[in-house]
Amino acid sequence: xxxxxxxxxxxxxxxxxxxxxxxxxIVTPDAYIDHPSFGMAVLGRxxxxxxxKVGILSQPxxxxxxxxxxxxxxxxxxxxxxxxxxxxxxxxxxxGIPRRDDPYCDGGEPYFSKKGDAKRYRIRPDRVVQxxxxxxxxxxKGVPIIIGGIEASLRRIAxxxxxxxxxxxxxxxxxxxxxxxxxxxxYPLLHTMSALRDNKDLSDLRIPGTAVVRKTTDDLGDxxxxxxxxxxxxxxxxxxxxxxxxxxxxxNHIIFQQQDTRHLVQFPARVLxxxxxxxxxxxxxxxxPHPKYxxxxxxxxxxxxxxxxxxxxxxxxxxxxxxxxxxEIVSRSKKSVLREIRTLAKVPGFxxxxxxxxxxxxxxYGSGCAIGGCPTHDCIKDGTVCRNxxxxxxxxxxxxxxxxxxxxxxxxxxxxGLRFEGPLLPELFLRKILKGNISGHMKIAPExxxxxxLRHMGKSSTSAFNEFYRLYERICREERIASRLIPYIIVGHxxxxxxxxxxxxxxxxxxxxxxxxxxxxxxxxxxxxxxxxYLGYDPCSEEPVEVVRERRELEKRKKILTGRDRGAHGYx
Numbered sequence: 001x002x003x004x005x006x007x008x009x010x011x012x013x014x015x016x017x018x019x020x021x022x023x024x025x026i027v028t029p030d031a032y033i034d035h036p037s038f039g040m041a042v043l044g045r046x047x048x049x050x051x052x053k054v055g056i057l058s059q060p061x062x063x064x065x066x067x068x069x070x071x072x073x074x075x076x077x078x079x080x081x082x083x084x085x086x087x088x089x090x091x092x093x094x095x096g097i098p099r100r101d102d103p104y105c106d107g108g109e110p111y112f113s114k115k116g117d118a119k120r121y122r123i124r125p126d127r128v129v130q131x132x133x134x135x136x137x138x139x140x141k142g143v144p145i146i147i148g149g150i151e152a153s154l155r156r157i158a159x160x161x162x163x164x165x166x167x168x169x170x171x172x173x174x175x176x177x178x179x180x181x182x183x184x185x186x187y188p189l190l191h192t193m194s195a196l197r198d199n200k201d202l203s204d205l206r207i208p209g210t211a212v213v214r215k216t217t218d219d220l221g222d223x224x225x226x227x228x229x230x231x232x233x234x235x236x237x238x239x240x241x242x243x244x245x246x247x248x249x250x251x252n253h254i255i256f257q258q259q260d261t262r263h264l265v266q267f268p269a270r271v272l273x274x275x276x277x278x279x280x281x282x283x284x285x286x287x288x289p290h291p292k293y294x295x296x297x298x299x300x301x302x303x304x305x306x307x308x309x310x311x312x313x314x315x316x317x318x319x320x321x322x323x324x325x326x327x328e329i330v331s332r333s334k335k336s337v338l339r340e341i342r343t344l345a346k347v348p349g350f351x352x353x354x355x356x357x358x359x360x361x362x363x364x365y366g367s368g369c370a371i372g373g374c375p376t377h378d379c380i381k382d383g384t385v386c387r388n389x390x391x392x393x394x395x396x397x398x399x400x401x402x403x404x405x406x407x408x409x410x411x412x413x414x415x416x417g418l419r420f421e422g423p424l425l426p427e428l429f430l431r432k433i434l435k436g437n438i439s440g441h442m443k444i445a446p447e448x449x450x451x452x453x454l455r456h457m458g459k460s461s462t463s464a465f466n467e468f469y470r471l472y473e474r475i476c477r478e479e480r481i482a483s484r485l486i487p488y489i490i491v492g493h494x495x496x497x498x499x500x501x502x503x504x505x506x507x508x509x510x511x512x513x514x515x516x517x518x519x520x521x522x523x524x525x526x527x528x529x530x531x532x533x534y535l536g537y538d539p540c541s542e543e544p545v546e547v548v549r550e551r552r553e554l555e556k557r558k559k560i561l562t563g564r565d566r567g568a569h570g571y572x
Contacts, residue, residue, distance in 0.1 A: 005286050006034050007044045007056045011071055014055055022055035023047075023075045024193060027068065027132050029124040030083040030104040031293050032058040034286040036340070037302045039149060039185070040081060045283040046186045052076075052193055058290070059105070059123050061112060062131055065139035076196040077144040079189065080132045080177070082151025084298065086524065087128040088163050094520035095551040096163075103297040126163075127151075133175040144202060146192060147171065148181035153324045154525040156182050156211050156266060157246055157257055158229040160239070160534040162523040167233040167534075170257070170264045172211055178202045180211040183269055183324055184310060186280055208270035214263050217256045224249045228258040240539035243531045247540070251326065252375065271328050277310065278336035287347050305356035305415060306340050308332055308399065312360040313367070313379040313389075314419065316447075317458040318493060318521065318529035321360045327377035329367045331392065334399050338406060345408030352408060357400065358416030363424050365399065366392020380460065385423040393429040400437055413439045417488065420444050420468035421460055431475050434483055443517075444468075445488040448500070449507020456495035456532065456545060462507060469511055486515040489561060492554045493521045494532035495545040501557045508561065518562050520554045 008014040009032055014022060024047060028040045035041055044054045055074070060067040068078075083090070084104055091110075092098055102110035105123050113120040125131040129151050136145055155161075155171035172180045179202045181188045188209035195205055203212050217223060226245055231238040242257070249255055251269040258264075272280075287303070289296050309331040312321045337357065344350060359365065368390040369379075379389045403412045414437050418425060434442070444465075448454050451461045469485075476483050489504065508514070523530035531539040533547055548554060 003291055006032070006290050007041075007048065007054050008071075009056050009058055009290055009292070014071055017053075019053050021053070021073065021075055022071045023052045023197075024077050024079055025055045025057050025068075025071050025074045026079045026081065027057045027060065027136070028081045028083055029059055029087065029128050029132075030081075030298075031106055031296050032056045032290045033293075033296060033299050034288060034290065035299065035302065036281050036283075036285050036287075037305060037307060038084060041285060042280060042283075043079070043185060043189055045285060046280060047190065047193060049283055050190055056290075060132075062125055062128075062135055063121060065135045068132070068136045068139050073140055074143060076193060077146055077178075078136050078140070079146045079148065080129055080136070080152075080175075081147075081149035082129045083124065083149065086151045086154065087124050087126055089522060089524065091122065091124060091126055092163070094522040095554060101297075103301070105296070106293045107295055108297045129171060129177075130175045133177050137176060144179070144196060145175070145177040146179050146181060146189065147175055147177040148185045148189070150320065150324050152180050153182040154320055154527075156180055157226065157255075157264060157526075158232050158242070158259065159525040160523070160530055161525060162530065162533070167229075167239065169229050169259050170211070172213060172264060173259050173262075178212075179205070181209060182211065182266070183209055183326055184272060185209065187270055187272070187276070206267050208267050211264060211266040214256075214265050215261075217263050217265060220254055220256070220265065223254045223256055226255060226257040229260075230258075236535050240531065240535055240537075240542075243528070244540045247528065248375070269326060271326065272310070272330050274331055274333060277330050277332050281307065281332060281336055281340055287344065304344065304350060304354055305358075306337060306344065306354060306403075307359060308337055308357050308362075308365045308396075309359040312364060313377050314361060315377060315380070315458050317456065317532070318490060318524075318527055320524050320527055322377075323526045325360065327379075328373065329364050329392075331366050331395075334395070334402060337399060338402055341403050341406045341409065345406060350408070352410035354403060354409060354412045356413060356415030357403060358414055360416070361419045361424075362414050362416035363391075363393060363396060363418050363429070366395030368392065380419070380421055380424075385421055389423070391423050391426075393424065393426060397429060397432055400433070404436075411439075413437055415443075417443045417445050420446075421464055422467060425468060425471075427471060427475070430471060431479065434472075434475055434481050435479055438483060440482070441484040441486045442472075443486050443488070446507070446513075447488060447490050448493065448496070449504035450496070450500035453493055453496045453500050453504075456538070457490070457493055457529070465511075485511070485513055486517060487513040488517045489519070491518060491520045491558045491561060492548050494529055494547050496548065496557075497546050501560055505561055514563070516562075518558055520558055 055071040101108040226242040227238040370388040
């Protein structure tokens with residue numbers, strides 16, 4: 001088994017490199033896949049490129065604190081991630097039932113040991129960041145712990161936690177970590193590691209994209225103070241005020257929030273440049289899982305895809321992407337994407353088909369702003385695209401065409417979702433992708449068929465979808481294309497009433513939309529929809545919203561929308 005081209009995952013592999021210890025050990029509950037679509041590989045390769053000795057501790061047996069000392073004591077720090085998905089989301093369904101598989105584990109098997117084994121327990125523990133941090137602290141006192149990834153990022157301030165139905169402190173306090181990195185972590189982690197190498201105290205640092213615990217905020221200068229943890233825990237109006245302040249200010253200001261006698265302090269975000277993004281994706285990934293794994297479902301899904309950009313300015317109320325990646329679109333250059341495609345074409349087993357060149361919304365690639373950005377990032381509002389938004393569809397068409405010309409490439413498809421607002425999906429672009437870049441079905445996200453619910457979601461109205469659908473049908477008819485639309489629908493979003501369920505059902509029937517992407521709303525921390533769910537009203541407008549919490553009611557609504565219970569007239 002040749003592991004020399006991977007970052008070391010064990011002491012044995014570390015010593016083969018001639019190292020006695022690692023500078024940093026990255027701990028993750030996911031199987032180690034050395035592919036640029038997986039965060040731990042990206043961070044590891046990035047630090048390696050900058051001269052740090054990196055070990056990847058993947059899926060440690062977390063009930064044994066000694067398991068976290070596989071590499072011994074790191075020279076500088078442990079970096080703890082919750083993985084590619086939030087552990088509570090991946091461990092439980094939207095109605096709280098434990099899931100039976102984990103796509104980031106070998107064979108999708110979420111447990112150590114076999115069924116019936118007395119030592120059987122989940123590979124990914126609930127609240128994994130806290131569990132890992134606690135065990136590391138027990139096993140290796142005095143070594144700094146840095147936490148990051150989506151689980152930490154979305155819990156960086158006091159937040160409502162649906163799984164416990166409580167308002168919880170910042171995860172930085174509950175994990176007793178030394179520093180939290182939110183959003184895209186490459187440069188914040190690099191600057192943190194450089195500071196540790198220079199023997200600097202983490203609590204004194206002011207690194208963009210990080211949060212720390214401080215005893216005082218007197219020396220910070222111009223700041224924005226959120227209501228304290230105790231206030232937001234005990235008073236819903238204070239929770240709403242904190243949420244709106246955070247949503248408005250967190251990317252451009254130093255904010256702080258008192259939690260016990262100390263303060264959480266978050267520094268403004270750091271936005272990557274296109275040049276920096278190119279450099280990150282140009283690193284020497286093998287694009288394969290570590291040889292100790294056999295079949296990882298998440299890898300199969302993403303293996304032949306290419307990330308073209310990061311960020312999303314959709315500002316959907318239920319979506320964590322804006323809170324995590326940010327609303328700014330940072331696109332890679334065409335040259336960088338094509339370099340990756342030429343590398344992909346040489347990977348053993350590649351069949352010539354690129355399954356995706358995209359991002360959170362594929363047709364946001366190349367987008368820009370005529371005035372350089374604004375505080376609100378309301379680029380799309382009720383189907384209307386801001387006059388200052390510069391769509392990048394021509395650049396995206398050029399990229400797709402250039403990719404198809406690369407040696408060894410037979411097909412180039414778009415697997416990411418697409419925004420259907422007119423300026424982002426003009427006729428020239430839609431015709432082009434339907435003819436050559438859509439593999440039989442096209443993913444779109446109307447999310448609901450009720451204009452009332454769509455308004456609460458921050459999504460475009462049904463009239464915007466109707467304009468898209470008329471264009472789509474005409475092109476398919478003119479070009480004789482047999483294409484199918486796959487809709488994403490959220491069931492039970494705050495503000496959804498019974499009549500809205502039937503409006504969505506009628507919407508799906510009218511447009512002949514079917515599929516299996518119907519998801520019951522899961523309240524993820526730090527989203528506006530979750531704040532609505534907790535409060536019973538919009539935190540900023542104070543408009544009341546109906547909230548459904550009963551599991552049976554939610555499952556009933558999903559059955560109606562998927563067609564399995566459309567005859568339930570007594571439900572109305």
